[in-house]
Each structure stands twice: as structure tokens, then as C-alpha cells.
Amino acid sequence: xxxxxxxxxxxxxxxxxxxxxxxxxxxxxxxxxxxxxxxxxxxxxxxxxxxxxxxxxxxxxxxxxxxxxxxxxxxxxxxxxxxxxxxxxxxxxxxxxxxxxxxxxxxxxxxxxxxxxxxxxxxxxxxxxxxxxxxxxxxxxxxxxxxxxxxxxxxxxxxxxxxxxxxxxxxxxxxxxxxxxxx
Amino acid sequence: xxxxxxxxxxxxxxxxxxxxxxxxxxxxxxxxxxxxxxxxxxxxxxxxxxxxxxxxxxxxxxxxxxxxxxxxxxxxxxxxxxxxxxxxxxxxxxxxxxxxxxxxxxxxxxxxxxxxxxxxxxxxxxxxxxxxxxxxxxxxxxxxxxxxxxxxxxxxxxxxxxxxxxxxxxxxxxxxxxxxxxx
Numbered sequence: 001x002x003x004x005x006x007x008x009x010x011x012x013x014x015x016x017x018x019x020x021x022x023x024x025x026x027x028x029x030x031x032x033x034x035x036x037x038x039x040x041x042x043x044x045x046x047x048x049x050x051x052x053x054x055x056x057x058x059x060x061x062x063x064x065x066x067x068x069x070x071x072x073x074x075x076x077x078x079x080x081x082x083x084x085x086x087x088x089x090x091x092x093x094x095x096x097x098x099x100x101x102x103x104x105x106x107x108x109x110x111x112x113x114x115x116x117x118x119x120x121x122x123x124x125x126x127x128x129x130x131x132x133x134x135x136x137x138x139x140x141x142x143x144x145x146x147x148x149x150x151x152x153x154x155x156x157x158x159x160x161x162x163x164x165x166x167x168x169x170x171x172x173x174x175x176x177x178x179x180x181x182x183x
Numbered sequence: 184x185x186x187x188x189x190x191x192x193x194x195x196x197x198x199x200x201x202x203x204x205x206x207x208x209x210x211x212x213x214x215x216x217x218x219x220x221x222x223x224x225x226x227x228x229x230x231x232x233x234x235x236x237x238x239x240x241x242x243x244x245x246x247x248x249x250x251x252x253x254x255x256x257x258x259x260x261x262x263x264x265x266x267x268x269x270x271x272x273x274x275x276x277x278x279x280x281x282x283x284x285x286x287x288x289x290x291x292x293x294x295x296x297x298x299x300x301x302x303x304x305x306x307x308x309x310x311x312x313x314x315x316x317x318x319x320x321x322x323x324x325x326x327x328x329x330x331x332x333x334x335x336x337x338x339x340x341x342x343x344x345x346x347x348x349x350x351x352x353x354x355x356x357x358x359x360x361x362x363x364x365x366x
Contacts, residue, residue, distance in 0.1 A: 038247060041187045082196075086193050092200075092290060094203060098208035113219050133302065135278065137304035138275075142271070144268070146282050147276075168266050173274070
């Protein structure tokens with residue numbers, strides 16, 4: 001019963017479904033975009049390498065520029081407005097444009113599925129989102145990429161690293177969801 | 184090919200990023216509920232988007248590489264790192280409700296709790312940068328297979344693997360659509 005309510009909550013957030021594209025159309029779009037980036041700029045789609053460059057910029061506010069430059073990881077991935085970081089700016093702008101164009105820009109602090117299980121507390125949702133973000137990013141960096149860079153960009157090349165990543169994240173993700181959302 | 188370091192390359196970074204963000208939003212994978220319900224095995228939108236992108240992207244890139252218009256960008260399969268990293272990523276992604284790319288897009292659609300997780304991801308990247316030297320000496324070299332694909336490790340020609348993957352995807356999608364129309 002409660003599970004049906006959760007699914008219903010999900011459907012509702014889709015609002016006017018004629019504005020949504022079929023997941024297959026969106027997937028074909030991302031596949032074709034991958035062709036274009038492989039051919040035109042020879043830079044597969046990825047997010048977290050640039051994400052850690054940004055993190056280096058944030059860290060320099062706290063520990064200073066010298067400390068960041070002395071770090072072996074940030075020496076390899078310094079903060080600059082390069083292809084990777086501008087791709088992230090584009091990702092933000094594209095989603096914003098899509099949301100505005102479809103009239104579905106809305107402030108959502110506590111999503112329906114979360115609220116059904118954990119209640120309406122904004123602080124609780126933000127805290128867990130923050131902790132989840134730490135774990136996800138740490139893991140993505142150790143694995144060398146996230147769902148985009150590892151899952152899609154390496155996966156579509158049949159790279160062992162990509163498919164191992166997909167298998168590992170699916171296994172722990174499904175297990176975590178089963179524990180966290182169990183009744 | 185256009186160098187990603189030229190002004191045109193940087194402009195294209197924003198354009199390609201925007202296309203990616205638009206596709207993620209239209210495909211509904213910027214929605215916390217859709218992502219979490221995938222891991223609860225109640226909504227297969229994420230799987231449909233990703234698998235379609237991998238099959239379409241992979242077959243196209245295979246063709247472009249065959250005709251000399253693109254190169255492979257396969258990364259090292261450092262198995263211990265990708266298993267631990269991917270495993271952590273799955274846990275973090277379910278707690279957060281987004282992966283790094285969909286998180287940035289979700290902020291664009293007006294999701295403050297996605298922003299909370301972005302701060303978490305920045306923190307996670309900082310923690311990784313400070314543990315990088317240890318990870319580089321103790322985790323990344325363990326069971327490193329090099330830049331291998333599923334074709335290399337199985338001995339099956341990549342075209343055959345792509346065709347099998349496409350067939351598997353079609354059967355899986357047909358099953359999922361039949362099941363959802365029956366319910």
C-alpha cells in the first residue's frame with residue numbers, strides 16, 4: 001500500500017508528461033552526444049574530474065593557494081576555466097533552460113519519496129544529502145569517474161573499468177535502498 | 184577535430200554541457216524520486232536512459248573509430264579502486280538521490296537539497312585529494328588490468344559484444360514495457 005503511494009508520488013512529480021521525453025529518446029540523445037564529443041573534441045562526457053578541480057578552488061579559500069598547489073592531486077587537476085569545468089556550467093544551464101522552457105522550474109526541498117519515508121524535515125534531508133554527496137564523490141574519485149564518466153563514457157567503449165563500476169554501484173545502491181527504505 | 188583548449192573548444196564545452204543537462208531533465212533523471220525508485224526497483228527510467236545511451240553511443244563510436252574519425256579513450260581497470268569506489272558511490276548516490284551530473288542539472292531545475300549534496304561532493308573531493316597519495320600507493324595499483332575492454336578479457340570480438348548487448352537491451356526493454364502496461 002505504502003509502496004503504491006510512493007510510486008504515485010513519483011508519477012505526480014512528472015506533471016505534464018507530454019513535456020517529458022521517453023527515456024529511450026533521452027538515451028539516444030545522450031548516445032548521439034557521445035558520438036559528437038568523441039569526434040569533435042575527443043573528450044568523453046565526464047563530471048567528477050572537473051568537480052574535484054572546483055573542490056581545489058574551494059579548499060584554497062580555507063587552506064590557502066600554496067597548500068592546494070602542494071597537493072599531489074590538485075597539481076594534476078588544477079582549478080581553471082577549462083573544457084571540463086565549462087561542461088559543468090553548461091549542464092547547469094541546459095537543465096535550467098529545459099526546466100524554464102517546460103514551465104517546470106520549481107523549488108523542491110523535500111522530495112515526495114523521501115518525505116513519505118522520513119517525514120517533512122528539511123534539515124534531515126539536507127544533512128543526508130550532504131553526507132551522501134561526500135560518500136558518492138569520494139567513491140567516484142577513487143573509481144576514476146561517476147555514472148557519466150565511468151558508467152556511460154567507459155561503459156559505451158565496453159571498458160572493463162566502466163562495467164565493473166556499474167556492477168559495483170548497482171549492487172551497493174540496491175542494497176542500500178533496500179535497507180534505507182525497508183518497512 | 185577541435186582542440187578542447189581553444190576558445191571554440193571552450194564554447195563547445197558549454198554547448199555540449201547544455202545539451203547534456205537538457206537531455207537529463209527531459210529524460211526525468213534530474214528527479215530525486217525517479218533515481219531513488221530505480222534503486223528500489225520500482226521505476227526503470229534510469230536504466231532505460233543509461234542502457235540506451237551506452238548501446239547507441241557505443242555502436243556509433245565503434246563506427247567512427249573504424250573509419251578513423253575518433254579514438255578510443257579507455258581508462259585503466261584498476262580493479263580494487265573501481266570496486267571500492269563504485270561500491271561507495273552506490274551507497275552515496277542512494278543517500279543523496281543524485282549522481283554528480285544529475286545533481287548539477289537538478290540544481291538548475293530548482294532543487295535546494297541537490298545543492299546541499301553539491302557541498303557534500305565538494306567536501307568529498309577535498310577528502311579524496313588529501314588521501315590521494317595513500318590511495319595512489321595502496322589501492323590504485325592493486326589488481327590493475329590496464330586499459331582493457333570486455334573484448335580483451337573475453338576474446339569475443341567487440342562487434343559481437345555490442346550486438347549481444349543491443350539484443351539484451353531490446354529484450355529487457357520489451358519485458359519492462361510489457362510489465363508496466365500490464366500493471
